[in-house]
Amino acid sequence: MSSVTRRTFNKLIGASAGAMAMPGILRAQSRKNVVIIGGGAGGATTARHLAEKAGDALNITLIEDSEKYTTCFFSNLYLGGYRDFSSITHGYDRLVNDYGIRKVTARAEEIDRSAQQVRTSTGETIPYDRLVVSPGIDLIYDSVPGYSEELSEIAPHAWKAGPQTQILKSKIDALKNGDQVVMVAPPNPYRCPPGPYERVSMIAHILKSRGLDDCGIVVLDPKEKFSKQGLFSAGWEKYYPGMVEWYGPNIHGGIKEIDVEAGTVTTDFDTFGSALLNIIPAQRAGRIAVESGLTNDSGFCPIDAESMRSTVDKNIFVLGDASIAGAMPKSGSAANSQAKVVVMHLLADLTDARVFPTRYLNTCWSLVETNDGIKVGAQYANKDGAIASTSSFISQNDESEDIRKQTFEESLAWYDGITKDMFG
């Protein structure tokens, strides 16, 4: 069903004098309500694809706190000077105007699961037949001793894109020769496994291109190993020799304390001073999911591997970073793929649409240096009740420059594609 048909339908309703008196009642009675919390990779994709497929059969309401959404994906390329901020920021106008989705710019404050309704920060109560929850992550600030939300103004995490990313960018651009950057990387599970290391590459790229060769970047990692480690390490060695030092826990022995004012991180091994601290704390599902009882002890939401339906409440689907999606990483690509599965099951629940065996896909591209892109990804399916990988791929260290350039170009087309897939 095309958006044009939907618009035409709305116009017809508007033009018909007979229908004028009670279209609200008619619509409320005949159409089921789908409410989506969160207008990011998971929520926006769900909204758009559902509207495209369901046409006028469903009322779709998207509750999103912000007027505009800045993608975390490519926010590292913004830090590296490859993108401007407006190119990674997107509005909801087309979802509203072309797809007939109702966008409520407010926070979802409470989900009343027994009454099947959502209360918003603007005081509205919105009923649902099915609810989709894609609120992304919340940061557990005190997982890094000495860190807090207030201090993120000085030592940005930039793990939720927006003003935080801009703060980090201005601090990177203000660095002087000889300065040191210290990143505290997050523990598993967190959104975008290669993200911290792509960020290191982009900061190194800026330092190198500004001729600040005496600067250094220290990564203090709570993990023994990280995503695409061999590829990133080789890239740092090749393009930024001597600039990046990475320490896992068996070297630094654990992060004891950070002092944001002083710019220091104390570990068992040593105290590291810095001109810029980038602290990426541990993560859990967005607050609304936690407070609605959709999470388990892990802080994330258990789901059915075939449908992304909450195992706690059959009227609710949870997807994206907030969900426990088996072997799938927390990524925009993964959230977008899960949204397609959610849409299929919403349509099957609320209309007479068919259900097919579920497939999921994830691809994460990263940029190491200009025209040197790398990628990792996999296809997934429900295997015995868990989302498991069925085939996978990863860039190789001995690839040609042509392939790396091609990979980077793929990432540009992917970004263009996924943002159209989300926002129309």
Place this chain on the structure above:
Amino acid sequence: MDCHGSTFRYLARDWHITGRILCAGRCFISGCLVVCGIVMIPHFASAETGKSSDLPLGEAIGQVLAIEGDAEYGAYLATECVTCHQQESANHAIPVIEGLPRDYFVEAMLEYKYRVRENTLMQAVMGSLGLEELSALATYFSTKD
């Protein structure tokens, strides 16, 4: 044959050796340069690559084309593809696939599955796609414009 500096590929098959003659060429105003070689087609038997993938490529193409594609199933499967393969492509790295003729689509996708066509991402995507699913996808995309 297009002789205006474009690259083309000519495919010929020899089912008995389950290999494939691949010719790559580039044409210039003065004439064309063609290089051919035989590529042995690997036979996959792993679970990753779908059930009938121990067939030679040529037979797999024939089998998929013989299956009547379920366009509704294809429409669901296609939602995965269209994240990257939009109606208009940002650059040449990810081509537009809507409207591709069914037989071309099937052949190209099976070449990824059999790893004769390069791109590790597409090889993995096709590696886990069954023949029935491929037929459904091909039917769906061939009816889009």
